[in-house]
Amino acid sequence: MSECKSCQSGVAEAVVIHPRSVKGLFRSFKSAVLVAAYTVYFILPWIPWSRPVGDPQAVMFDLVSKKFYIFGLVVHAQDIFWLAALLFLAAVLLFFATALAGRVFCGYFCFQTLWTDAFRWIESFIQGDRIKRIRLDKQPWNTEKILKKGCTHFFWMVLAFSTGLTFTLYWAYAPQLVVDFFTGNAASAAYYTTFGLMITTYIAGGLMREKVCQHVCPYARFQSVMIDKDSLVPTYDPKRGEGTAGRAKPIKLLKTLEQRQEQGVGDCVDCGMCVQVCPVGIDIRDGMQYACIQCGLCIDACDTIMDSKGWDRGLIRYESENGLEKGKTHFFKLRTYGYGLATIGSVLFLLWSMSAQRPVDGSVRQIRSPLYVRMSDGRIQNRYFIKVENKTMQPARFELTLAGLDNAEVDMGKIPDFDLKPDESQRLMIKVRKAMKSTDPKNVEFQFVLTPKSGAVKEPLIMNSQFIAP
Ligand code: SF4
Ligand code: SF4
Numbered sequence: 001m002s003e004c005k006s007c008q009s010g011v012a013e014a015v016v017i018h019p020r021s022v023k024g025l026f027r028s029f030k031s032a033v034l035v036a037a038y039t040v041y042f043i044l045p046w047i048p049w050s051r052p053v054g055d056p057q058a059v060m061f062d063l064v065s066k067k068f069y070i071f072g073l074v075v076h077a078q079d080i081f082w083l084a085a086l087l088f089l090a091a092v093l094l095f096f097a098t099a100l101a102g103r104v105f106c107g108y109f110c111f112q113t114l115w116t117d118a119f120r121w122i123e124s125f126i127q128g129d130r131i132k133r134i135r136l137d138k139q140p141w142n143t144e145k146i147l148k149k150g151c152t153h154f155f156w157m158v159l160a161f162s163t164g165l166t167f168t169l170y171w172a173y174a175p176q177l178v179v180d181f182f183t184g185n186a187a188s189a190a191y192y193t194t195f196g197l198m199i200t201t202y203i204a205g206g207l208m209r210e211k212v213c214q215h216v217c218p219y220a221r222f223q224s225v226m227i228d229k230d231s232l233v234p235t236y237d238p239k240r241g242e243g244t245a246g247r248a249k250p251i252k253l254l255k256t257l258e259q260r261q262e263q264g265v266g267d268c269v270d271c272g273m274c275v276q277v278c279p280v281g282i283d284i285r286d287g288m289q290y291a292c293i294q295c296g297l298c299i300d301a302c303d304t305i306m307d308s309k310g311w312d313r314g315l316i317r318y319e320s321e322n323g324l325e326k327g328k329t330h331f332f333k334l335r336t337y338g339y340g341l342a343t344i345g346s347v348l349f350l351l352w353s354m355s356a357q358r359p360v361d362g363s364v365r366q367i368r369s370p371l372y373v374r375m376s377d378g379r380i381q382n383r384y385f386i387k388v389e390n391k392t393m394q395p396a397r398f399e400l401t402l403a404g405l406d407n408a409e410v411d412m413g414k415i416p417d418f419d420l421k422p423d424e425s426q427r428l429m430i431k432v433r434k435a436m437k438s439t440d441p442k443n444v445e446f447q448f449v450l451t452p453k454s455g456a457v458k459e460p461l462i463m464n465s466q467f468i469a470p
Helices: 025-046 077-101 104-109 111-127 130-138 143-169 172-182 189-207 210-214 219-224 238-242 257-264 297-309 319-325 334-355
Strands: 061-063 067-072 073-076 233-236 317-321 360-367 381-392 396-403 408-411 417-420 427-436 442-454 459-466
Touching: 025 061, 025 111, 025 143, 067 189, 073 077, 073 459, 077 104, 077 219, 077 334, 104 111, 104 219, 111 130, 111 143, 111 189, 130 143, 143 172, 143 189, 172 189, 189 210, 219 297, 297 317, 360 408, 360 442, 360 459, 381 396, 381 417, 381 442, 381 459, 408 417, 417 427
Parallel strands: none
Antiparallel strands: 061 067, 067 073, 233 317, 360 381, 381 427, 396 417, 396 442, 408 427, 442 459
16 A cells, blocks of 8 residues: 555554545545536436436336436437447547546546545544545543544445435335335345445545555556656646755745755745645655545645745646646647547437437347248238337327238238337237249338337338348
8 A cells, every 4th residue: 555655644554544634726626526527426317307218207217117317318228239338439539638637637637536525524524634644543442532433434324325315216216216225115126236345445545545446456456558748737847846955844044945955955945735635645756656546635725825825836746747847748749639529429329329219129039940931822921920019198199011022921910000108118929821823922122111100209220131032
């Protein structure tokens, strides 16, 4: 694990990292993302949404009917490639963002970061800020310690349980599932999912925290491949910070900038604030490290110190290696253009694919046992299974006819039309009979034509098949 380098405050050996709270631009942004993410995650399953079929829940992943409901969009099992497209989009977006601005995802948007932040907020609310927490850790077990630690773990459990239960609510009708869950009537999968996620959340967010980023998450390992000398990352400016004589505390004759410059001392007053606020316990002044999740909190800490002295901000800032060395950053290069184009391409593909979703879907399978039957009137009969799915939210009526097969009739049990309810699918057994001529081929390609008679479907659906004769 990354050792806590807060030796300035005498806690070098501390195994648990107790970051100090800090105020500033990046802390505010992180808090805003946290509030937005929690609001969306915890509220979404409770938003009602009226639709002709399915439960009235805006976002619900219904495994029983194999349909995902996302507000007005219904994702059917056949649309699962959208998931693949979405994953591809997430991957290229991540590459694009990392190439431009390093591990911004880790620092601000990753679940692990968000949940660890919330767990830490609970901890400091109950136990106090950094110094108080360190003192509490060191003191022997007494009533105060038992109460504070116990309360912390209790509320961690509450948050972990809420996280697990909320996740489960996405997979069933939330109001009913909550009642079933607490009365012991929910499916066992609901309990396994909730408690499984509760335990993993408690361990990852409360106990392991930064160790997940350092030792479990693979992304931290391959980020160095995606970051280059032009990526913007939180960077300490060593020229400014160290001067020619190194950093020094603002003692007697080193209090003002002028005095420091005269003695060749840099602007870093070696206060250790950047280290104390760091959630992974590293010292940014040692250069870029794989453990850094690039949350920007050290920037906030250093800016606060610079402000207090009336000096320019930016001793630690978002900067690229080239920016620091040559004063120029090339944001847009072949690689970033490639990631950007792939991102735009996958967004466009997803939008096009969703807007072009067919309102009716069908498939045909020939029954091959037997391949054909000779009727008493001499005609040949083939049988087929046809599956038709009305994906619209309106009832629909269809007529089934044949194209490309002369002297043939379709028999659906004497019913020429059939009806489908909104978002309903039906499997029909169809018979096709054909009067054969001596010149007819033994194997004929033809089409089933499904023509809409009423409902929201306007275009006919054509399904290819073949007719087999002796
Ligand atoms: S070094 Fe700075 S940016 Fe990196 S994790 Fe620590 S506080 Fe965040
Ligand atoms: S916060 Fe700034 S001034 Fe203080 S030790 Fe870190 S880099 Fe130096």
